[in-house]
Amino acid sequence: MKTRGTAANAGRRGKRLLIAGYRLALLALAFFSLHTATQRREARKDSALGEEALAAAKAFAPTAVKLGAPDGDDRVSPLLDARGATVGWVAQTSPESRAVTGYAGPSNLLLVFDAARRVAGATILQSADTAGHVAKVAESTRFLGQWTGKPLASLGSPGEAEIVSGASLTSEAMARGVAARFGATGMDQWFPGEVRIEELREWFPSATALVGTEAHDAGGTRLGSVLRSSRMGVAVRGFQGASDVLVALDADGKKLIGVALKGSRDNEPYVPDVRDGLRFDLPYAGLTVDEVMGSESGAVVMVSGASRTAESVEETVKEMLRRHFAPPPVAPPWLDLRSGIALAWIAAGLGIGLGPWRGKKQVRTIFAAVSVAVGGLWLGLMTGQDQWIKGAMRGTLCGTALPLLALSAAALLVPAISGKNVYCAQLCPHGAAQQLAGQLRTRRLALPPRLHRALAGLPWLTLGLLWLLAFLGLAFPFAHAEPFEVWSAGLVALAPVLIFASGMIAAVFLPQAYCHYGCPTGAVLKFLASSPGRWTRRDAIAGAVVALTGCVTYFA
Numbered sequence: 001m002k003t004r005g006t007a008a009n010a011g012r013r014g015k016r017l018l019i020a021g022y023r024l025a026l027l028a029l030a031f032f033s034l035h036t037a038t039q040r041r042e043a044r045k046d047s048a049l050g051e052e053a054l055a056a057a058k059a060f061a062p063t064a065v066k067l068g069a070p071d072g073d074d075r076v077s078p079l080l081d082a083r084g085a086t087v088g089w090v091a092q093t094s095p096e097s098r099a100v101t102g103y104a105g106p107s108n109l110l111l112v113f114d115a116a117r118r119v120a121g122a123t124i125l126q127s128a129d130t131a132g133h134v135a136k137v138a139e140s141t142r143f144l145g146q147w148t149g150k151p152l153a154s155l156g157s158p159g160e161a162e163i164v165s166g167a168s169l170t171s172e173a174m175a176r177g178v179a180a181r182f183g184a185t186g187m188d189q190w191f192p193g194e195v196r197i198e199e200l201r202e203w204f205p206s207a208t209a210l211v212g213t214e215a216h217d218a219g220g221t222r223l224g225s226v227l228r229s230s231r232m233g234v235a236v237r238g239f240q241g242a243s244d245v246l247v248a249l250d251a252d253g254k255k256l257i258g259v260a261l262k263g264s265r266d267n268e269p270y271v272p273d274v275r276d277g278l279r280f281d282l283p284y285a286g287l288t289v290d291e292v293m294g295s296e297s298g299a300v301v302m303v304s305g306a307s308r309t310a311e312s313v314e315e316t317v318k319e320m321l322r323r324h325f326a327p328p329p330v331a332p333p334w335l336d337l338r339s340g341i342a343l344a345w346i347a348a349g350l351g352i353g354l355g356p357w358r359g360k361k362q363v364r365t366i367f368a369a370v371s372v373a374v375g376g377l378w379l380g381l382m383t384g385q386d387q388w389i390k391g392a393m394r395g396t397l398c399g400t401a402l403p404l405l406a407l408s409a410a411a412l413l414v415p416a417i418s419g420k421n422v423y424c425a426q427l428c429p430h431g432a433a434q435q436l437a438g439q440l441r442t443r444r445l446a447l448p449p450r451l452h453r454a455l456a457g458l459p460w461l462t463l464g465l466l467w468l469l470a471f472l473g474l475a476f477p478f479a480h481a482e483p484f485e486v487w488s489a490g491l492v493a494l495a496p497v498l499i500f501a502s503g504m505i506a507a508v509f510l511p512q513a514y515c516h517y518g519c520p521t522g523a524v525l526k527f528l529a530s531s532p533g534r535w536t537r538r539d540a541i542a543g544a545v546v547a548l549t550g551c552v553t554y555f556a
């Protein structure tokens, strides 16, 4: 008899686990589908060649009437004539060219190929670079014609590009973008190569190696430091572009030994003058870091006729020193304290929600006040659709603070496994505030059953709408569909403030009014916690909706 009872218990436990797993799997599948749909949309956006591209391509392939889908490893799109025959191919350089910025931004070029995949012509589709420079490049038939006749397979070997005088940075960036599109690597790196030993020995004659930024001699003695602007992300522009500046510091790091121009994208007539000025006049030699940092613009590097280039070098040196000597960011101690308190609050909520105190009204009321004060007013810590949808779109939890991760895990996993919606019952500050608001009045209202049933569908409707918008990729501020932003950001946007205020007023008369008739997050959590171990109609509906969404995402 006892054995039969034990087996029945084990069976119940197994069923309960299976259903919990099923519900969590549905949630995971919904997140994964949204992530996949977002990724595909982004990829389509990147490779989309629209009407503008077709119109531009017709200049080189006049019989083309439409574009086909991208084809092969090179992802070039066929140009089709009225009968559907391929009369050429096209490719845009974006997104690969996006990392290659000229003077002010990246460019997107269209390359048109003949049927044998040889370049028939090139044109500029868009450019975020300086308009004047872009116009010069667009007028240059020599620049845009430099690829004509070349086979597609050769475009990934950059070689020496044809550059437009007066728009050298813009045109070179475009040429690099073309090479990057067809497989060349490092095209966004304007100053490739390492610091050579001969360059080091200008300042440290016995140097044999540069380890990181430290110059060493053969015996391993540290001689000083050499900073490099292009490796520190410092790019102050002169007339036309930034320079790659080297700064040598003595072993104590207090004085400069010298400064050199390793490379420059600035105007050719000025660069040699500034380079020679730095090399032969040694304007920085012996200056302390403080002296350099306190110097006026144009007071250190004085090169007549190249003042802007010289000033850009001075600004570069100052920024390099500022970054080099900036103290490493230290997390303020209260940050850890804050996280610790947040985790303690979550643990206490779980303890109360899952333990014997759950049924004690006084304990629940005191903890509701704690959740409002600590979780809401102080930490502003809540989980909701904005966080779920954006997390699913990104496909990663990286960057999410530990307390929010812990809170989200508690909100989603605990109801599925235990059948107890501890987040809504104990932790959610908005739910807790409604609970306290409800205690302001002893007489509580209840909606007529039919109205209650009709309104109880609203959270699901809101949930469906929000996720539909997310799947469609419409830029909707998801945080504005729930009141939680008010706790973390204050009275910033009107919609959450209205939802917050109306929900709180309603909660005085109608117990947990927003939770029952408005909250999409609560709807999901209630579903996870409902009828543990029992298959319900909602499981079937949720399964069908998620499966349908998954199929549409997969086959679309």
Ligand code: SF4
Residues within 6 Å of the ligand: 423, 424, 425, 428, 429, 430, 431, 432, 514, 515, 516, 519, 520, 521, 522, 523, 525
């Ligand atoms: S239903 Fe929504 S507002 Fe209410 S407690 Fe749950 S998450 Fe918070």
